Amino acid sequence: MIFSRQQAEKSLRLLLLKLQKLTFCRSVIYHLFSIIFFINCTTIGFHNKENLNTYTFSEELTYRFCIYKEESISENRVNSLINDLSKELELYNIKLDAKVLSTYNRPAFTTKNIYLSISSLYLPANCDRLMIMLERNIFDFLLHLFLPEVMGLVESETRTRGYIFADYLSVNILVGGTPSNILIHENYHFLGCNHHIIMNDCYKSIHEHRLEALYNIKRAIDFFPSQRQSFFFIRDREKVNQIIKKLSE
Numbered sequence: 001m002i003f004s005r006q007q008a009e010k011s012l013r014l015l016l017l018k019l020q021k022l023t024f025c026r027s028v029i030y031h032l033f034s035i036i037f038f039i040n041c042t043t044i045g046f047h048n049k050e051n052l053n054t055y056t057f058s059e060e061l062t063y064r065f066c067i068y069k070e071e072s073i074s075e076n077r078v079n080s081l082i083n084d085l086s087k088e089l090e091l092y093n094i095k096l097d098a099k100v101l102s103t104y105n106r107p108a109f110t111t112k113n114i115y116l117s118i119s120s121l122y123l124p125a126n127c128d129r130l131m132i133m134l135e136r137n138i139f140d141f142l143l144h145l146f147l148p149e150v151m152g153l154v155e156s157e158t159r160t161r162g163y164i165f166a167d168y169l170s171v172n173i174l175v176g177g178t179p180s181n182i183l184i185h186e187n188y189h190f191l192g193c194n195h196h197i198i199m200n201d202c203y204k205s206i207h208e209h210r211l212e213a214l215y216n217i218k219r220a221i222d223f224f225p226s227q228r229q230s231f232f233f234i235r236d237r238e239k240v241n242q243i244i245k246k247l248s249e
């Protein structure tokens with residue numbers, strides 16, 4: 001019997017929905033599927049329209065997304081990435097206001113050192129999140145022919161800054177690790193989502209972020225809140241930068 005791609009995806013989604021109910025072995029299933037389908041690298045989880053539709057996202061909210069990029073990354077590529085992220089955020093009635101603030105030189109070769117550098121950057125004025133767009137070099141490509149590759153990260157203390165590799169010099173693009181998918185993935189982390197099989201918990205998190213953002217609008221606070229790993233919300237940019245300063249000391 002020959003399955004179309006849509007049929008295969010539908011069957012997989014139904015299977016995963018059933019498996020997710022077996023909460024006692026959820027983490028085992030998650031890791032198994034992560035390995036097999038690389039979903040840990042390229043997607044937060046599968047969409048579930050039925051669950052998404054249980055939320056109402058009536059008021060349009062603006063989300064200011066600031067970018068530092070390596071000079072070699074073209075404006076066209078950035079615009080294409082912004083466009084894809086913008087479409088994804090339309091699902092939640094969030095209007096993306098993205099702009100490139102400056103160029104940025106890759107600070108280090110290793111993931112750990114890039115992460116440390118990104119984590120020390122302050123969140124600029126008029127920005128809700130800061131994304132750094134970097135490019136790989138031939139050494140990255142060769143190294144990750146043999147080793148797993150981190151294609152993007154969001155720092156975990158404030159979830160307001162992160163980086164992605166915005167190029168195609170990786171075999172991981174063959175399993176969905178395109179710059180666009182990685183940007184969307186990391187942005188879900190900005191909105192408090194972790195890795196899931198099905199995105200139900202992620203929708204809940206985005207709904208909660210929206211409620212916090214609406215609350216900020218009422219109080220005239222100019223910031224789309226972020227959520228710490230401890231689940232406490234950070235409701236203003238000054239607090240974000242205080243946390244960064246404290247961690248850098």
Ligand SMILES: [Zn+2]
Pocket residue numbers: 040185189195
């Ligand atoms: Zn992730």
